[in-house]
Amino acid sequence: xxxxxxxxxxxxxxxxxxxxxxxxxxxxxxxxxxxxxxxxxxxxxxxxxxxxxxxxxxxxxxxxxxxxxxxxxxxxxxxxxxxxxxxxxxxxxxxxxxxxxxxxxxxxxxxxxxxxxxxxxxxxxxxxxxxxxxxxxxxxxxxxxxxxxxxxxxxxxxxxxxxxxxxxxxxxxxxxxxxxxxxxxxxxxxxxxxxxxxxxxxx
Amino acid sequence: xxxxxxxxxxxxxxxxxxxxxxxxxxxxxxxxxxxxxxxxxxxxxxxxxxxxxxxxxxxxxxxxxxxxxxxxxxxxxxxxxxxxxxxxxxxxxxxxxxxxxxxxxxxxxxxxxxxxxxxxxxxxxxxxxxxxxxxxxxxxxxxxxxxxxxxxxxxxxxxxxxxxxxxxxxxxxxxxxxxxxxxxxxxxxxxxxxxxxxxxxxxxxxxxxxxxxxxxxxxxxxxxxxxxxxxxxxxxxxxxxxxxxxxxxxxxxxxxxxxxxxxxxxxxxxxxxxxxxxxxxxxxxxxxxxxxxxxxxxx
Numbered sequence: 001x002x003x004x005x006x007x008x009x010x011x012x013x014x015x016x017x018x019x020x021x022x023x024x025x026x027x028x029x030x031x032x033x034x035x036x037x038x039x040x041x042x043x044x045x046x047x048x049x050x051x052x053x054x055x056x057x058x059x060x061x062x063x064x065x066x067x068x069x070x071x072x073x074x075x076x077x078x079x080x081x082x083x084x085x086x087x088x089x090x091x092x093x094x095x096x097x098x099x100x101x102x103x104x105x106x107x108x109x110x111x112x113x114x115x116x117x118x119x120x121x122x123x124x125x126x127x128x129x130x131x132x133x134x135x136x137x138x139x140x141x142x143x144x145x146x147x148x149x150x151x152x153x154x155x156x157x158x159x160x161x162x163x164x165x166x167x168x169x170x171x172x173x174x175x176x177x178x179x180x181x182x183x184x185x186x187x188x189x190x191x192x193x194x195x196x197x198x199x200x201x202x203x
Numbered sequence: 204x205x206x207x208x209x210x211x212x213x214x215x216x217x218x219x220x221x222x223x224x225x226x227x228x229x230x231x232x233x234x235x236x237x238x239x240x241x242x243x244x245x246x247x248x249x250x251x252x253x254x255x256x257x258x259x260x261x262x263x264x265x266x267x268x269x270x271x272x273x274x275x276x277x278x279x280x281x282x283x284x285x286x287x288x289x290x291x292x293x294x295x296x297x298x299x300x301x302x303x304x305x306x307x308x309x310x311x312x313x314x315x316x317x318x319x320x321x322x323x324x325x326x327x328x329x330x331x332x333x334x335x336x337x338x339x340x341x342x343x344x345x346x347x348x349x350x351x352x353x354x355x356x357x358x359x360x361x362x363x364x365x366x367x368x369x370x371x372x373x374x375x376x377x378x379x380x381x382x383x384x385x386x387x388x389x390x391x392x393x394x395x396x397x398x399x400x401x402x403x404x405x406x407x408x409x410x411x412x413x414x415x416x417x418x419x420x421x422x423x424x425x426x427x428x429x430x431x432x433x434x435x436x437x438x439x440x441x442x443x444x445x446x447x448x449x450x451x452x453x454x455x456x457x458x459x460x461x462x463x464x465x466x467x468x469x470x471x472x473x474x475x476x477x478x479x480x481x482x483x484x485x486x487x488x489x490x491x492x493x494x495x496x497x498x499x500x501x502x
Contacts, residue, residue: 071321072340101376201320
């Protein structure tokens with residue numbers, strides 16, 4: 001095969017078997033890496049007895065003050081949806097407070113100094129109740145609307161509410177460690193940071 | 204005399220109960236007949252149905268507390284003519300399922316008022332507390348639920364039902380808010396109740412429940428249970444006991460004599476004539492009783 005100083009080398013393609021093995025190994029590495037990354041920020045298991053996911057907490061596990069606030073937040077969420085149905089937008093805190101809608105209205109019973117703020121962008125709206133008392137949790141009523149024209153085919157349940165115009169929105173009432181009003185609304189409430197979605201009625 | 208008759212004609216029919224029902228349009232859906240098992244549900248359903256062609260039917264006689272009720276053929280017959288029925292569904296009207304079966308009404312739509320209500324535990328035992336209806340917050344939430352479900356049955360009325368529920372919510376909130384303002388200055392924030400029906404109301408008004416005398420709904424406490432409660436009242440220096448209307452006077456007298464606590468009556472909204480305003484009237488009286496017990500009298 002040698003012709004003078006020139007050397008000819010034949011390059012053979014890898015066998016199908018070896019190529020498949022290499023691709024499988026790469027995929028496995030990606031899968032393992034992703035799982036580690038996801039598990040670091042998400043709950044690891046659900047509680048079969050309660051039917052709750054690990055990033056959820058049942059109403060019955062809250063203390064009386066948080067139960068009271070959750071019940072008020074549920075009432076508030078219904079009023080928010082009513083206002084959205086009527087006006088096409090999510091209402092200002094002052095509008096709700098003027099009407100006496102809890103938890104946004106002045107609450108003479110509140111011992112922890114909850115102050116409510118609305119933060120929203122195009123599709124995500126948060127109503128955040130941050131207490132003066134650092135020992136208490138922040139509550140967030142979170143709403144996410146779908147992209148315009150994106151039809152979501154899911155049944156209504158405690159996290160999917162249908163507006164009168166047919167729009168299916170994601171809703172949730174969360175409890176977490178936030179201490180300052182964020183610049184943009186929160187759309188993901190990471191388990192690893194201490195956020196829990198409160199479930200009023202166990203499935 | 205003529206003027207008198209004219210005044211009767213003009214104003215004689217102006218009471219709420221005598222208001223003429225709206226006449227349905229010729230092509231409108233037939234009148235919706237909605238049954239209820241408890242007094243509060245009559246008030247809530249009547250309020251969300253205001254001005255609409257919906258008849259609200261009380262299944263039980265007014266003078267009977269659901270806790271002591273025995274089904275009768277007459278009441279089962281009422282179920283046969285209903286389109287829907289609002290029930291508690293978590294222990295306060297367990298009799299109704301068998302009554303519905305016995306009525307043969309296979310198309311009856313059952314509206315469970317508590318389907319989306321967070322439940323508190325009973326004071327004794329593992330059961331959930333079924334007295335969700337003695338509460339402003341729950342009344343607002345459940346009225347909206349009733350309105351939504353009736354709207355499913357009569358989509359043409361859905362918007363009006365929703366608007367009525369919203370107006371009713373504002374009315375109830377005004378009563379709750381007035382009480383909360385006064386109770387914020389309460390000198391006493393911890394009470395004992397005779398009946399396990401007030402947990403939801405006390406929680407929303409920021410009052411702590413230290414104990415419940417009755418071992419279960421409608422049961423008279425034994426001598427030992429009463430003695431235990433007297434001990435608790437003394438040990439925790441409880442100064443207010445809230446009782447229901449029907450608790451035996453003799454036992455109440457024992458409680459009063461053996462402790463320094465004062466006793467106040469809170470309505471269970473469980474008996475009497477069915478009227479649209481019964482719930483708000485009795486809850487307003489309850490709110491005032493709490494203010495008297497916890498704010499006014501201790502000062």
